[in-house]
Amino acid sequence: NAGVTQTPKFRILKIGQSMTLQCTQDMNHNYMYWYRQDPGMGLKLIYYSVGAGITDKGEVPNGYNVSRSTTEDFPLRLELAAPSQTSVYFCASRQGATDTQYFGPGTRLTVL
Amino acid sequence: QKEVEQNSGPLSVPEGAIASLNCTYSDRGSQSFFWYRQYSGKSPELIMFIYSNGDKEDGRFTAQLNKASQYVSLLIRDSQPSDSATYLCAVNWKKMKTSYDKVIFGPGTSLSVIP
Numbered sequence A: 001n002a003g004v005t006q007t008p009k010f011r012i013l014k015i016g017q018s019m020t021l022q023c024t025q026d027m028n029h030n031y032m033y034w035y036r037q038d039p040g041m042g043l044k045l046i047y048y049s050v051g052a053g054i055t056d057k058g059e060v061p062n063g064y065n066v067s068r069s070t071t072e073d074f075p076l077r078l079e080l081a082a083p084s085q086t087s088v089y090f091c092a093s094r095q096g097a098t099d100t101q102y103f104g105p106g107t108r109l110t111v112l
Numbered sequence B: 001q002k003e004v005e006q007n008s009g010p011l012s013v014p015e016g017a018i019a020s021l022n023c024t025y026s027d028r029g030s031q032s033f034f035w036y037r038q039y040s041g042k043s044p045e046l047i048m049f050i051y052s053n054g055d056k057e058d059g060r061f062t063a064q065l066n067k068a069s070q071y072v073s074l075l076i077r078d079s080q081p082s083d084s085a086t087y088l089c090a091v092n093w094k095k096m097k098t099s100y101d102k103v104i105f106g107p108g109t110s111l112s113v114i115p
Helices: none
Strands: A004-007 A010-013 A019-025 A031-037 A043-051 A054-057 A064-066 A076-078 A087-094 A107-111 B004-006 B011-014 B019-025 B033-038 B045-050 B054-058 B061-066 B071-076 B085-094 B101-105 B109-114
Touching: A004 A087, A019 A031, A019 A087, A031 B101, A043 A064, A043 B101, B004 B085, B011 B019, B019 B033, B019 B085, B019 B109, B033 B061, B033 B071, B045 B054, B045 B061, B045 B071, B071 B085
Parallel strands: A010 A107, B011 B109
Antiparallel strands: A004 A019, A019 A076, A031 A043, A031 A087, A043 A054, A064 A076, A087 A107, B004 B019, B019 B071, B033 B045, B033 B085, B054 B061, B061 B071, B085 B101, B085 B109
16 A cells, blocks of 8 residues: 655756646545645645545645546646745645545655 | 644753643634644654544643634643654635635644753
């Protein structure tokens, strides 16, 4: 049981480049979340999904896009990367509305 | 704007003492409350969750919830150096009459347990 997996672990982007952060869970969870964590700060919610085909904005959605075509996958797309998007990105999933979240190992992104 | 507030710390306690971590939230409709521990460079890991007013104990950890005051706390008894980490408070927020349910985190409190 792999839980929540994220790829890549590390990435360096140049300003203006685009990339997709991958997130996959094998627990058949309905809810999936993307957070970013800046150094010394808490987690900020970017986007979340309550099921395949259903997504909603979080606290800091600007500059990002998501899709949820399957229960397992919830990719996060960065268009036109900016230095302000340098952060650690965590994906998480949970089964139901009152259940706990399980986190992936994170992706450390640097935009130069 | 739904908000979760925590004392940023750092909080330093001697080994064996009680560490008290506090969290307030702005949304009266929140139903689920979570405490996560995060070591430097690692993912958050769940310590406790609480849904009902009152206290909930699990080993050395006690979570306390007061919905009227919109206040959640975490007590760590007999603190150990291995408890040194950042503690994140998280609160769910659900849109009325929908399945939309998001979890918002506070900024975290850094705890240092001194041997």
